[in-house]
Amino acid sequence: MSTTTKNEVASHELKATPMDPSVQAARDEKIQVAMIGLCGCWGCTLSFLDMDENLLVLLEKVNITRSSLTDIKRIPHRCAIGFVEGGVANEENIETLEHFRENCDVLISVGACAVWGGVPAMRNDVSLEDCLKEAYIASPTAVPQAKLTIPYHEDIPRITTKVYPCHEVVKMDYFIPGCPPDGATIFKVLDDLVNGREFDLPASMNRYD
């Protein structure tokens, strides 16, 4: 999110203690990898964590910036490989995804939501008005006597009329289906790309659920 017009500072704009130059230089030489989450449930991001000790072998070659493993809010420099979880459901998702596309060489959709919209896309067969009414006005879990309103504020990203797969917003290079895909599947893709092999997901590893 950009905060240039507001009297606010985003976390990625805060001053940080500079990294030791030798450590930074060693990291900069590696293949930069990042993962962002858009409209999903973070399950695919957890699968990224499920690469477990396999990741240790790869750390010789890769540096992981923004991801579930770190606390980086915006990728600090250009990345070679970017993973995307979740589909596009609001304006902030569009901005984040476009920024990621501009700054990554290879982008990969991870999971059903990024690939085709997934569970959030189940709202695509009702109008946005009905969807928000169901959530905030006619909600069975609404607090009694509360003033029922659809929240609106400039800091709340405006939601899009429909939920879109990532590749309908920017160009995506590869796709890993699954809800979520296993850590082993994400590792196979990352390992292949890092070692200069072609993207190859065999039928035995492909899953849509």
Add this chain to the structure above:
Amino acid sequence: MSVRITIDGKVVEAQEGEALIDVAADNGVYIPSLCYVRGKPCLGTCRVCSVRVNDSVMASCTVPVTDGMEVKVNEPEVTDMRKALVELLFVEGNHNCPSCEKSGRCELQAVGYEVDMMVSRFPYRFPVRKRDHVSKHIFLERDRCIFCQRCVEFIRDKESGQKIFSIDDRGTKASIEIDVELADKMPPEQVREASDLCPVGCIIEKGRGYDEPIGQRKFEIQSVRERALMGDEK
């Protein structure tokens, strides 16, 4: 009469008139299909079993073999055509595997894996189709129907032989329908047969739900390719 045909350059022997898709399977060549059930009359509706026969692309379940036939199954162009046909089915309905009870024993899903589909090249349409839950034993999830017509042809009332399922209207308005009166008379094993015969999650048996754990579901135990090559019905 015994005939010789070539499949991907390999000469194989077959009986004249046998369905090409069966001859291929018996000789270790898997051709994906969603409407064909081995041993039952060919429907020829899904076209997913398309291959090149001599110089024409044909649905292999509709082709009786004749002597000297030259068949190409795994050439790149026709392989991509089959993949495109599967991708079309995925965007034409709402095939939300994560929320579908049929997942793991769904033929469309299993065939999707076999044709290496990661995503559809076509835009997802998210059609709105009314569900039919009126019948006592069956949910009809219309947005998953691929109009294979297996249920229409092969599931009939035990007494009268009348069709229980039918397709109403045509083109984009086509819709799978159920005769509720006849459906309510279906014995439990026929309800199970109908739901198992449906290659997608359209005919769902009420009261059955997620009874096989992930990893032990039909096509996880044995892939659709292995089943077809073993001569399994599907």
